[in-house]
Each structure stands twice: as C-alpha cells, then as structure tokens.
Amino acid sequence: MASDKAQDPADLLIAFEEASTEPIRPEYVEGTFIVPPQPNHLHNKAAYKLTVQLDVESDLAGLGNGYRVGPANGKPLALLIPDFYVLRREPSDLDEAYRRTYKGWYPIDMLALAGEVTSSNHETDTGPKLRVYATAEVPIYVLIDREKGIGNAYSEPVSVPDDPAKSHYRALASVELGGKLVLPDPYPPLDTSVVPSGR
Numbered sequence: 001m002a003s004d005k006a007q008d009p010a011d012l013l014i015a016f017e018e019a020s021t022e023p024i025r026p027e028y029v030e031g032t033f034i035v036p037p038q039p040n041h042l043h044n045k046a047a048y049k050l051t052v053q054l055d056v057e058s059d060l061a062g063l064g065n066g067y068r069v070g071p072a073n074g075k076p077l078a079l080l081i082p083d084f085y086v087l088r089r090e091p092s093d094l095d096e097a098y099r100r101t102y103k104g105w106y107p108i109d110m111l112a113l114a115g116e117v118t119s120s121n122h123e124t125d126t127g128p129k130l131r132v133y134a135t136a137e138v139p140i141y142v143l144i145d146r147e148k149g150i151g152n153a154y155s156e157p158v159s160v161p162d163d164p165a166k167s168h169y170r171a172l173a174s175v176e177l178g179g180k181l182v183l184p185d186p187y188p189p190l191d192t193s194v195v196p197s198g199r
Contacts, residue, residue, distance in 0.1 A: 009033065009079060027066075028079040029128045030164070039083075039119060042196040046117045046144060047083040049194035054113070057188050060087040067114075068105035069136045077164070078132045079105055084142075086113040086187070108136040113187070115142035117195070122147045134167035135159050140184060141169065144195055150174055151181040151192045
C-alpha cells in the first residue's frame, strides 16, 4: 500500500493496528506499508532461539521493538521491527524520549545487529529491508532465508542516502541451514540447526 505523503506513516500504522481484529506488526519500508502475515510458531521459535544464542555474548540481544529510520524533517524513511536484534547500548533517557516523540519507535542507530527470519513474504526481507538496514548503517544484518535454506550475515554497510535503492553490504558470510553461520566479532557463530524447517 503506497503511503499518503500528507500523513505521518506512524499514524497510519497505528490505525492499521487498531482496525485489525488480529494482532499485526505493520512496517513502513521504501515508501510502502507492509502488513506481514502473522508469524507462526516455527518462525517465532527460530527468532527466539537465535536471540538466545546472541544473548550469551551480549545481554543487549532482544526481539519485539520497533526502530525508525528517519531524516531530521520528522518524516521517517522506514519503520522496522526486526525479528531479533542486538543493541549498541541500553536505551538512554534520550532514546526513551525519542520513542515517546515518535509513537513507539526507537532510533535505528541503537542497533548493532538486526536479524530477520523469512516467512511467506521473504522478498521483503531479502530486498527492501536489506537496503534500508544498509542505508541506516546497521553494522550487521542476519537473514535466515527459510525459502532458500540458507543463512546470510551481511556486514560492512554502504549507505547511499541520496539513492537508498543502491545501499548494500560489502561483505557476506553464508551457510546452509543446519550449519554454523559465522558472524563478525564479537559475536559467536550462530547455530542454524535451531531453525525449524517449513514456513
């Protein structure tokens, strides 16, 4: 659904959530509202088990929070809810003030690592979200692609703010699901055998 340029996308996401009879997690990516399918148990189990592995190295691992990629003029470039993440820092008073100001969205610069586990809409995770995370210079993007049966760890973001479609990551580590996905320091390799098969 294309955005209405006159209205803050965060307001429309709130309206979508309030209008839905089921829990939803709408996002805003590359000028488009995305209402992903309700994640199933296998998806959530994978995200949780990957988060637990990251939490061993850093107690800043988590899931469920939303992050805003936005210019200074107040209009966001993206509103994202990664399936799992590692923060650079505990939220400060300033971060909490930002979250209140921007209707529940933390600043994207809090993220040291963002991770997605694909569902039936895997094209969003492998294209638009990858580009947005690179544009925001999130250092590491982990993509567990259940459709292709691989895990990817992207690093060394190249941000092209004037043309976000060209933003990308320079480095890539891959593994077939079931193996260990090597992440840049200081993170441990992720054991992808915890990812259940199926979508």
